[in-house]
Amino acid sequence: MNIDPREISAMISAHTDPSAQPGAPRMDMYAGIHKALRAVMAHTLLALGRMDVTDEEEFASHCERVMDLLDLCRSHLQHENTFVHTAIEARAPGAARVLESEHVEHEAAIAALAAGITQLLGCAPAARPVATQALYRQLALFIAHNFEHMHAEETTHNSVLWAHYSDAELVEVHNALVASIPPEEMMAILRWLVPFxxxxxxxxxxxxxxxxxxxxxxxxxxxxxxxxxxxxxWIKLMRSLGMSCEIAPPY
Structure with missing residues (x-):
């Protein structure tokens, strides 16, 4: 783990020094989705840690919740590989290689965690506490590595993208990525994206x-x-959109 306070200090100085003339923030494809992923990962891990393994309904729903997280992570990897890494490699060959290799590791970890959930669902009730604790620790390690990986993408990959693409071009890449996401998956993402x-x-x-x-x-x-x-x-959001706090029923 490498905590570098200079990264924070540099950002603060750029926005507090009267002589500095920082440009407008660049288009950051990672910012929103990574906030969503950090939120859903944290919430899922906390839920698993407090799960009552003797409550059949809670046990099943929390296991399903972990599976949903794994599906989301798997899909996210595919989106980044297809759109973001392709864009990086098109103008800076080799620049995505290191973090793309971590994606391969993440895919293997996702498969192993999914297998662990399947085993947990099928184990005897008496074995659930120990098996759940083991899964909890493995999920925590997976999330910890993902947090480090996302930071690397937000710094290393963004530096490459900003050096080789205009914001307008990055918007095009992002729009193509978003357009490829099925509606059901998009609604699941928005549930975590907007609130956080x-x-x-x-x-x-x-x-x-x-x-x-x-x-x-x-x-x-x-x-x-x-x-x-x-x-x-909610009130602040509705005011910012110029809308009433009371909204019409959906559909």
């Missing part, structure tokens, strides 16, 4: 969605994320 963004990020995303998505889809998204915002966050 900052208010300005949240407003920008939903304002763009309102401008381009069918009205019933936009309303459905609002209903899906509202339970995961505090009342004050």
């Amino acid at each position: 963004m900052s208010p300005p990020e949240r407003t920008a995303l939903l304002a763009d969605m309102r401008a381009h998505a069918p009205a019933p889809v936009f309303t459905g998204v609002l209903h899906s994320v509202k339970p995961h915002l505090t009342p004050y966050e």
Whole structure:
């Protein structure tokens, strides 16, 4: 683990030094989705750690929750490989090689964790506590490595992308990636994406969605994320969008 306070200090100095003239923030394809992944990973790990293995319904639903996380991680790897790594390699050959090799490791870890869930579901009730604790520790290690991996992408890969692409070009890559995601998967992502963004990020995303998505889809998204915002966050969001806090029923 390498904690470098210089990264934080550099950002603070750039925005507090009156003589500095920092440019506008660059297009960051990783920012939103990585906030969502960190949130769902943390929530899933915490849920697994507090699971009551003697409650059949809770046991089944929490195991399913881990499986859903693994499916999301697997899909995320595919999206990055297909769109982001392809863009990097097109203009900086070899620059994505190291982190792409970690994707291969993550795919193997996902398969192993999924097999562990299957074994846990099939084990005798008396063996559940020990098996669950073992799975919890393995999932924690997987998430820890993912957190480090995402930081590397946000720093190393973004540096390459920003050096070789304009923001307009990066928007095109991002839009193509988003367009490839099936609607059901997108709704699952938005449930974690919107609540864990900052208010300005949240407003920008939903304002763009309102401008381009069918009205019933936009309303459905609002209903899906509202339970995961505090009342004050919801009021602030609606004000920023120029909308009433009371929204029409979905669909």
